[in-house]
Amino acid sequence: MEVDEEAAMRDISTLTDSVSWNEKGLVPAIAQDWQTGEVLMLAWMNAQALACTIEEQRAVYWSRSRGKLWRKGEESGNVQHLKDLRIDCDADTILMKVEQVGGIACHTGRANCFFTQLDETGWQVCADVKRDPDEMYGKNHE
Amino acid sequence: MEVDEEAAMRDISTLTDSVSWNEKGLVPAIAQDWQTGEVLMLAWMNAQALACTIEEQRAVYWSRSRGKLWRKGEESGNVQHLKDLRIDCDADTILMKVEQVGGIACHTGRANCFFTQLDETGWQVCADVKRDPDEMYGKNHE
Numbered sequence: 001m002e003v004d005e006e007a008a009m010r011d012i013s014t015l016t017d018s019v020s021w022n023e024k025g026l027v028p029a030i031a032q033d034w035q036t037g038e039v040l041m042l043a044w045m046n047a048q049a050l051a052c053t054i055e056e057q058r059a060v061y062w063s064r065s066r067g068k069l070w071r072k073g074e075e076s077g078n079v080q081h082l083k084d085l086r087i088d089c090d091a092d093t094i095l096m097k098v099e100q101v102g103g104i105a106c107h108t109g110r111a112n113c114f115f116t117q118l119d120e121t122g123w124q125v126c127a128d129v130k131r132d133p134d135e136m137y138g139k140n141h142e
Numbered sequence: 143m144e145v146d147e148e149a150a151m152r153d154i155s156t157l158t159d160s161v162s163w164n165e166k167g168l169v170p171a172i173a174q175d176w177q178t179g180e181v182l183m184l185a186w187m188n189a190q191a192l193a194c195t196i197e198e199q200r201a202v203y204w205s206r207s208r209g210k211l212w213r214k215g216e217e218s219g220n221v222q223h224l225k226d227l228r229i230d231c232d233a234d235t236i237l238m239k240v241e242q243v244g245g246i247a248c249h250t251g252r253a254n255c256f257f258t259q260l261d262e263t264g265w266q267v268c269a270d271v272k273r274d275p276d277e278m279y280g281k282n283h284e
Contacts, residue, residue, distance in 0.1 A: 018265055028170045028235075030181060037179025039172060042235040054260070087265065088255040089248055093170075093184040095256045106231055113230040114237045118196070123160055123229065 012054055016047040020092040027092050031059055031072075031105065034083035034097035040105035041113040043070070045094060057082045059098055076136040078102045102131075109133045154196055158189040162234040169234050173201055173214075173247065176225040176239035182247035183255040185212070187236060199224045201240055218278040220244045244273075251275045 021027060025047065031040040043061040045053065049069055052060035056071075059080035063070040073079030084097035106113045108129060115127035161169055167189065173182045185203040187195065191211055194202035198213075201222035205212040215221030226239035248255040250271060257269035 015260065015264060028184060030172060030184065032179075032181055037174075039174055039179075039181065039237055042170060042172065042230065085260040086256040086268075087258045088184065089250050089252075089257070090255075091258070093255075095181055108231050110231075113232075113235075114228040115231070116229045116233070118157065118227040122157060126228075 008055075009051075012051045013047075015054065016050050018091055019047070019050065019087060019094070020090060021047065022092070026062060026064070027094055029059070029061060029094035029096060031080055031096050031098050031100075034099055038112055039114060040080075040098070040100055040111075043072075050094065053082060053096070054085065059096055073101060076102070076104070076107075078104050078136070080105070104130055104136070107133060107137075109136060150197075151193075154193045155189075157196065158192050160233055161189070161192065161229060161236070162232060163189065164234070168204060168206070169236055171201070171203060171236035171238060173222055173238050173240050173242075176241055180254055181256060182222075182240070182242055182253075185214075192236065195224060195238070196227065201238055215243060218244070218246070218249075220246050220278070222247070246272055246278070249275060249279075251278060 019027060026044045028042050029045045030042050032038065033040055044064055046062040049060045049062045052069065059072040059082065061070045061072060079101045080098035082096055082098060086095045103111055105111065109131040110127045110129055115125055116123050117126040163169060168186045170184050171187045172184050175182055186206055188204040191202045191204045194211065201214040201224065203212045203214060221243045222240035224238055224240055228237045245253055247253065251273040252269050252271055257267055258265050259268040
C-alpha cells in the first residue's frame, strides 16, 4: 500500500469510528433524492460499507440477507451517486442525499420503496412500477 | 370496552401485523417534514407505538433508552402531527410525513437531527441551535 493510500485509509477509519454502530456493527442509512427530497429507501451500513461509500462517492450498503457489501445498482444499474452525507445527533443513523440513476431505487421497479400508504381502508399500494424487475435483474433480484 | 372500540383495536392490530418487526419487536421510523421534505429524525417503533401513532395521529415512538413509549413532544411541546404514513417494500421501515410543531425535531434544539455533515476536513456541525434545550426540557432531556 502506498503512503498516500495508507493515510487515506487511516482518515476514513477515523470517520467511521465516530459512528455508534449497533451490537451487530450496523446502523440504518437513509437515501434521499438530493433534488426533490423524496425519501428513496432505508438500508444498512457497517463500517466497511460507510468507508466504501465515502471512497467511491456512491451508496454502498451491507446486505443483511446476503451477508456482504451491496454496491447499490451493481446489478440493476440504479447507482446512487453521493451528494451529501450526514450522521444524526446520536451518531447512529446515516442520511445521504443521492442522485438516483434511472430514477428507480426500489427492487420492485418503483421510484422509491415507500409505496405502501395507510388510508381509511388499510395499507394501499400508491405508486406504479416504472420498470419490470425481470428486465432490471434477470432472475436475480437485489 | 365498547363494541366500536373493540373493532377499532382489532383493525389497528391488523395494520400492525403487516409490519415485519425485528427480533426486538422494533422497526426504524423516519419522520419527514410534510411540506419541505426535510428528514427530521429517525427513531424506533414497536407495534404499540405504531398503533398509538395511528390512533392519535401524532408520532409516538418506542424509546429504547428509557424502555417506554415516547410521545414525541410530550416534554418539549415539539409534537409531530401525522400527515402521511407509509411502510417500505419489505415492511420493515416506517416513513411518516409530519407537521413539526415549533420547527424543532432534535433534542439539541436544532430543526432536525442531521446537523453533522461530512466535508473534506471531517464531520462538521452545519446547523445552529434554534432553542436552548434547557429551556425546552428543564434538566430532563428527551
